[in-house]
Amino acid sequence: MTYLSERVTVDPAQCGGRPCIRGMRIRVTDVLDLYSTGLSPQQILTELPDLEEADLKACLQYASKRLDHPVLAA
DSSP states (O other), X not given: OEESSSSEEEOTTSGGGOOXXXXXXXXXXXXXXXXHTTOOXXXXXXXXXXXXXXXXXXXXXXXXXXXXXXXXXX
8 A cells, every 4th residue: 555645545456556545445536526526524424424634625735736747738
């Protein structure tokens, strides 16, 4: 298992190697999808009671870092 942060992990044998939260089968994209449907952090924690508030923040930080790349114009 690879730790991408204290809370985001990648295990090639789990969830197709997609980033998950603390080795659970809850993918970062699952959390982001819930945010995108308009759920509040408290509603997400109710839907996924194994998560902690810090896990939600880790998902947002992970997504932010993955999207923060330079764009080269030709």
